[in-house]
Amino acid sequence: MKLTFLGATETVTGAKYLLEEGNTKILLDCGLFQGQKDLRLRNWQQLDVDPRNIGTLILSHAHIDHSGYIPLLVKRGFHGTIYATPATYDLCSILLPDTAYLQEEEAAYANKLRFSKHTPALPLYNVEDAKRSLQFFKTVPLKKSVRLDSKISFCFREAGHILGACMVEIKTPTMKFLYSGDLGRRKPLLHRAADRIKEADYLILESTYGDRIHETENPKDHLARVINTTYQQGGTLLIPSFAVGRSQIILYLLQQLKKERRIPHLPIYLNSPLAINATEIFLNHPKDHVLSAEESKGLTDGVRFIRTTDESKWLNSQEAPSIIISASGMAAGGRILHHLRSKLPDPRNTVLFVGYQPSGTRGDALLRGKEFIKIFGMEVAVRAKIERIDTLSAHADYTEILDWLKSFKRPPLTTFIVHGESGAAHTLAETITREMGWKCVVPKYEESFGL
Ligand SMILES: [Zn+2]
Structure with a gap:
């Protein structure tokens, strides 16, 4: 299997991870790049893979940095299945058209005031594109195994992050793969805590707070x-x-x-x-x-x-x-x-x-x-x-991440650290290696690995 990182590498936005096995192409998350201009410009570039060839998209949760590229993926030819939990689908059905609307508004406003360097300013996609992309969704509840082909199946696990958020567990006859999605706090205020996972051969782990501890003030x-x-x-x-x-x-x-x-x-x-x-x-x-x-x-x-x-x-x-x-x-x-x-x-x-x-x-x-x-x-x-107020974060800090990792009965062969600014990602990688002896890699943008 080949794994390619198409976003959220040394940054927190644009989450997209491509798994390839023969002709089967599975995309994990499909997020929009946000923040600095050089990152946002990546949204306009062609993906490293032809969207027409991606058969499956598995969505961890509805946040735009994980889902906001979906309308563009569909606009560029994707016609496969998008798997999400029912709550994630409901949230996407309001978030994606809203994101499109904001882009249309901003482009229209820029054109009106002529402050954009691009004339005319354009949205990445419009509300119609966003609504059309919703027809490719198929909802799957937590813990239900879904067979994608004769060899590969996946299952959503609780992530404790936001409504409908999950981790993605993928199984083949020879390998178990886990994507943490966005990992919630040890004791989330509104949600159940993340499922404890016992093993995975490969792990993609988020690191938003990989170098910080949340304040303790209530x-x-x-x-x-x-x-x-x-x-x-x-x-x-x-x-x-x-x-x-x-x-x-x-x-x-x-x-x-x-x-x-x-x-x-x-x-x-x-x-x-x-x-x-x-x-x-x-x-x-x-x-x-x-x-x-x-x-x-x-x-x-x-x-x-x-x-x-x-x-x-x-x-x-x-x-x-x-x-x-x-x-x-x-x-x-x-x-x-x-x-x-x-x-x-x-x-x-x-x-x-x-x-x-x-x-x-x-x-x-x-x-x-x-x-x-x-x-x-x-x-x-x-x-x-x-x-x-820093304490409302829906992301585990590094002590909570380490605590969650301690449920693993054996170390993954490789743990890929994503979804964190460069400092946070590298610090978490070093901390996990130092404290647990695990092999960690901080992938670069568009970097591929053989699993
Ligand atoms: Zn999130």
């Missing part, structure tokens, strides 16, 4: 502190949040803080049609999360959903203290940009990041203390307080 305490400080200043708390996963965690923590009367009564807005839909999908899959029926029912109590653009504009004009949760989580696009443009120049406000910000994103620039950032081609002064 995220609820931290959130309460930020809310109360901002409220006392008469400011608005702006939470750029990923629509899927993080927004539901924030709603859950706010629900608990309100119940415990630890925060003042102030308006809470969920200003993202996508996050609203994702919350509904979350509630539609009660077996895929751990909230009780009562907790699920109360998740959106007292939260005002902002669906239309007019409502969003109205919200942006409000001065009274409030909490606004809006997407995208990296401030890469979406309604959050309008809120940032209006709220960043006022020192009473706080912007609270609740997720990982890869280098090159606006979120990263803000956390690094930049005094001005560019939004819609204009420089915006940053006077609001910039905060982050």
